[in-house]
Amino acid sequence: MNFKKPNIIFMGTAGFGIPTLDLINKNYNLKAIITNHDKPSGRGLKIKNSPVKDYAIKNNISFYQPKNLKNLDFIEVIKDLNPDFIIVVAFRMIPESIWKIPKFGTINLHASLLPNYRGSAPINWVLINNENQTGITSFFIDKNIDTGDILFQQKIKIDERINAGDLHDKLQYLAAEVTEKTIDGILKNKLKPVKQVTISNLKTAYKFDKKNIQIDWDNDALSIYNKIRGLDPFPGARTTLYLNLENEEKKLLIYKSDYIIEKHNNKTGNVIVSDGVLKISCNNGYVIIKELKVEGKKKMKTRDLLNGFRISDNSYVK
Secondary structure (H helix, E strand, O other), X not given: OOOOOOEEEEEEOOHHHHHHHHHHHHHOEEEEEEOOOOOXXXXXXXXXXXXXXXXXXXOOOOEEOOOOOOOHHHHHHXXXXXXXXXXXXXXXXXXXXXXXXXXXXXXXXXXXXXXXXXXXXXXXXXXXXXXXXXXXXXXXXXXXXXXXXXXXXXXXEXXXXXXXXXXXXXXXXXXXXXXXXXXXXXXXXXXXXXXXXXXXXXXXXXXOOXXXXXXXXXXXXXXXXXHHHHOOOOOOEEXXXXXXXXXXXEEEEEEEEEEEEOOXXXXXXXXXXXXXXXXXXXXXXXXXXXXXXXXXXXXXXXXXXXXXOOOOOOOXXX
């Protein structure tokens, strides 16, 4: 098929989609960008552009920020753009009135090997659950979230020392590769959509809340280590430090750690400080805290924190 430059609309907001957006802009006919409307963020609740909006402005690309994707005028705008594809990366649920418009379909790029880890935080949960591989899946969008027919998957191994931030950066470039292979495969009629298999023990990429980002120090050392790296750098694994018998407490965000498997007689959650090293007992060893943020202080390495912040004997976390 002699169809070198299809018309493409890109939908996305987060920085994860930038490599894919850049690929589309350079290799195809990017008709427009659809991104979320501006929202206040940060302590001052200032309006800040999303990475995708910044890209559109910098590259002089038409963009739209609809609050309601079902708005009839907006749907007409999409139809007038005459897209062959809509490519979606880290956006929101798209109505059928939109995803049925493109000639070749609306394709989502998801940062897991579907059907496992459907949801909003797949990069984090594969680390928390100590998976040894992950990848990118391209699939046709349908009426539900992350359930459409799979077009292409590309796998990568997960290094046991990688954190969520570094895995995010690897996968965003892999997503661009998968996008190109998916578009070209469809245009050359080499890809056949495959329905997602229904399995009983499906793993889910749940949204984070106050409960599931808390560390349970009764868990084993490896599980705690994986939770910390899975939440690094955002939103950060949380715990509460009780500094003395009077229970003076400080909220902690823990970012980097290591672990030791070792028998001991300490209660889980006991805090031990020695020679600039901070370790916390768990049920089969210790977790060594390497980088953290104490309530009211900046994020810093543990050794630097301990130079000016005394953790008294009998301190513990829970």
